[in-house]
Amino acid sequence: MIKRYIPSFALALGLLLGTTAAMAEGPELASAGNNLRDTASLQRGAHLFFNYCVGCHSLKYMRYQRIADDLGLTEDDVMNNFNFTGGKIGDPVISHMPPEDAQKFFGKAPPDLSLEVSAKGADWVNAYLNSFYLDPKSQIGWNNLVLPNAAMPFPLWELQGEQVPVMAAAKPGDDPQVASLKLLHPGRLTPEQYQQTTRDLTNFLEYVSEPAALQRRHYGIWVVLFLLAFTFLAYLLKKEYWKDVH
Numbered sequence: 085m086i087k088r089y090i091p092s093f094a095l096a097l098g099l100l101l102g103t104t105a106a107m108a109e110g111p112e113l114a115s116a117g118n119n120l121r122d123t124a125s126l127q128r129g130a131h132l133f134f135n136y137c138v139g140c141h142s143l144k145y146m147r148y149q150r151i152a153d154d155l156g157l158t159e160d161d162v163m164n165n166f167n168f169t170g171g172k173i174g175d176p177v178i179s180h181m182p183p184e185d186a187q188k189f190f191g192k193a194p195p196d197l198s199l200e201v202s203a204k205g206a207d208w209v210n211a212y213l214n215s216f217y218l219d220p221k222s223q224i225g226w227n228n229l230v231l232p233n234a235a236m237p238f239p240l241w242e243l244q245g246e247q248v249p250v251m252a253a254a255k256p257g258d259d260p261q262v263a264s265l266k267l268l269h270p271g272r273l274t275p276e277q278y279q280q281t282t283r284d285l286t287n288f289l290e291y292v293s294e295p296a297a298l299q300r301r302h303y304g305i306w307v308v309l310f311l312l313a314f315t316f317l318a319y320l321l322k323k324e325y326w327k328d329v330h
Contacts, residue, residue, distance in 0.1 A: 113230075116210035118287045120297055126155050129288025132281065134166040136239045137197070140186065143177035145198035146292050151177075154295055190235050202293040206286050213240065213282040217247040217265050229262060244278045245271030 119125065130151060133143075148171065152162045159173050169180045179194070186193045201209055212230045216238040219227035226241075228234045238244075245267050252263035273281060291297070 113205075113207040113211045116206040116286045116290075117283055118206050118210075118290050120287065120291055122287065123156055125284045125287045126291055127157065128281075129284040129286070129291075130155060130157075130166065132285045133288055134168070137285075138166075138168065138177065138179055140179055140181050140190075140194040140236075140239075141197045142179040143198045143292055144196050146177050146295070147174055148177065149173045150295055154291070192235065194236070197289060197292070199293050201286070201290040206290050209289060210282050210286040213285065214244075214279070215265065216241070216244075217249050217262075218268070219249075229265065240278075240281070241271065243271045243273045243281060245269050 148162050148167060149159075151157065151166070152159055152173070163173060166177075169178060171178070181194075183193055208230065212228060215229035215231075216226050217229070218225065221227075222233070224235070224237045226234075226236075226238045228236075246269040247265040248268045249262040250264045250266055252261045254260050267275070271278065
């Protein structure tokens with residue numbers, strides 16, 4: 085009977101090993117260190133997004149009202165600081181860049197970022213924001229280690245500064261590879277402050293990708309407490325029913 089299941093076990097093991105190998109081939113990313121319970125970080129991340137990102141990127145699955153409710157902001161806070169298109173509080177967050185301008189400047193419309201963290205992970209997004217470097221060969225003057233030849237200029241360069249690549253030693257005939265990045269011209273923030281900045285922005289985008297996670301985690305505590313209380317009461321009831329049974 086066991087022989088019947090051997091092919092299934094072999095297939096499952098092969099898929100597992102294949103997935104593990106594929107993950108190992110990708111670049112190792114540092115942890116973003118996000119914390120969705122940090123409301124102050126989410127608020128800072130929202131300010132960063134609407135000051136540096138919304139000019140090109142939309143959040144079509146997120147509404148201004150939801151941001152206000154979840155992040156502890158008033159309607160005036162959101163409409164005065166985040167709304168640059170004249171939309172209403174119940175409208176989704178849409179970039180104010182006309183599609184024809186996006187096509188002209190970038191060759192294609194910048195992607196909507198509502199589900200960016202869900203699709204690529206918080207660690208990837210955080211690493212991407214830390215991996216821009218000057219590249220004179222690029223048409224836009226920038227390149228990125230995590231996403232080579234990205235058609236996106238670096239919006240946070242004034243904060244981080246300008247990084248340049250440090251090339252790895254290569255054998256004759258091999259293409260040079262970027263080994264690391266070094267800061268050539270510092271920005272307005274120290275490296276530690278910039279790390280916190282990208283963490284806040286990534287934190288906000290993680291919240292945007294699944295706003296219900298805030299409520300789910302809040303309710304989860306009460307669900308666990310209810311289950312513990314119910315288990316205790318069930319135990320007492322069991323003892324009462326079986327106390328005379330020998």
